[in-house]
Amino acid sequence: MTAVVHGDDEHAHHPFLQHQFEDLGQQHEASILGMWMFLSTEILFFGGVLCAYWIYRVMYPQAWVLGGEQQNTLAGGINTIVLIISSLTMALAVRNAQLGSRRATVAMLIATLFFGSVFLGVKGFEYTMHWREGLFPGVHFTWHEVPELAPKVQLFMVFYWGLTGLHALHMVIGVGLLLWMIWRAWRGHFGPEYYGPVEVMGLYWHFVDIVWIFLFPFLYLIPHFGVHHG
Amino acid sequence: MADEHRNEHAAPHHITPLTTYIFVFVARAAGTLLTWFASTVDLGWMNTPIALVIATTKAALVILTWVVVIGSFVWLGVLFVLTFADYLTRFWAIY
Numbered sequence: 001m002t003a004v005v006h007g008d009d010e011h012a013h014h015p016f017l018q019h020q021f022e023d024l025g026q027q028h029e030a031s032i033l034g035m036w037m038f039l040s041t042e043i044l045f046f047g048g049v050l051c052a053y054w055i056y057r058v059m060y061p062q063a064w065v066l067g068g069e070q071q072n073t074l075a076g077g078i079n080t081i082v083l084i085i086s087s088l089t090m091a092l093a094v095r096n097a098q099l100g101s102r103r104a105t106v107a108m109l110i111a112t113l114f115f116g117s118v119f120l121g122v123k124g125f126e127y128t129m130h131w132r133e134g135l136f137p138g139v140h141f142t143w144h145e146v147p148e149l150a151p152k153v154q155l156f157m158v159f160y161w162g163l164t165g166l167h168a169l170h171m172v173i174g175v176g177l178l179l180w181m182i183w184r185a186w187r188g189h190f191g192p193e194y195y196g197p198v199e200v201m202g203l204y205w206h207f208v209d210i211v212w213i214f215l216f217p218f219l220y221l222i223p224h225f226g227v228h229h230g
Numbered sequence: 231m232a233d234e235h236r237n238e239h240a241a242p243h244h245i246t247p248l249t250t251y252i253f254v255f256v257a258r259a260a261g262t263l264l265t266w267f268a269s270t271v272d273l274g275w276m277n278t279p280i281a282l283v284i285a286t287t288k289a290a291l292v293i294l295t296w297v298v299v300i301g302s303f304v305w306l307g308v309l310f311v312l313t314f315a316d317y318l319t320r321f322w323a324i325y
Contacts, residue, residue, distance in 0.1 A: 040302035043302045051310055051313055054310070073266070077262065080262045088251060088255040091246075091251050095248070095251070214285050217284075221266065223269055223273075223281075225273070
């Protein structure tokens with residue numbers, strides 16, 4: 001009803017104002033809230049797997065240390081910095097969209113795409129090395145440096161591949177969303193009045209970055225002090 | 231940013247100053263180095279809590295304004311507390 005009253009309002013004619021919203025402000029708030037709700041379910045999704053991870057870490061501390069020692073800490077550390085830089089460029093893309101600077105928005109989105117791709121490339125390199133070293137769980141698992149702990153190290157690797165795989169899947173989806181946003185920004189869809197999609201995409205990207213901030217110490221930097229093995 | 235969205239009419243514009251983004255970036259990069267460094271120093275049982283505190287602080291730097299997601303962290307806390315209240319008391323003789 002109100003929409004009819006406001007029918008002559010200038011915002012009503014904005015090409016990206018969906019008909020169910022009164023104005024762009026309401027539409028913006030609704031889309032941001034929607035992403036928050038989605039991310040809340042994502043926190044519980046990753047949190048459930050991390051809870052299982054902690055149960056086994058408490059049960060098999062030596063195997064977790066051994067598992068952590070199989071990781072390439074330098075690659076993981078570089079990827080952490082790469083993701084943090086990508087979050088900065090993502091935040092700057094949102095800011096430039098708010099300021100109505102089309103070229104800078106596109107440039108920052110492309111930079112985010114670049115750093116996201118670097119992350120996935122490094123991750124692919126790590127996966128290749130793990131595969132060659134027989135660290136993929138199942139029939140291909142041939143790691144036996146400490147034979148009595150090998151089954152538990154394999155369990156660690158289940159969590160490693162599961163958690164980083166789920167994270168990488170989120171990154172791939174993020175790259176797809178970025179390509180879409182780059183196309184829209186290039187077409188000049190965004191400006192001070194309408195930049196919701198870039199901001200919503202940014203929330204998603206920051207979330208995926210934060211998940212990695214927890215995965216890095218949990219999977220790569222397991223302190224071995226006081227835990228004896230082999 | 232959430233507070234800026236109260237205005238129902240205009241499209242929200244709260245433009246965060248560039249310096250804020252640079253500060254958050256530098257703090258997070260420093261946190262990463264600190265996490266790595268802390269993992270190489272023997273702090274006894276403190277190693278894991280310190281890594282958790284640094285990671286959580288870094289996360290908080292990014293999500294400080296996400297008031298809504300605090301609810302899901304509460305539920306995640308319930309999951310962890312009840313799970314470990316079970317597991318840590320079940321095989322107490324082993325640990």
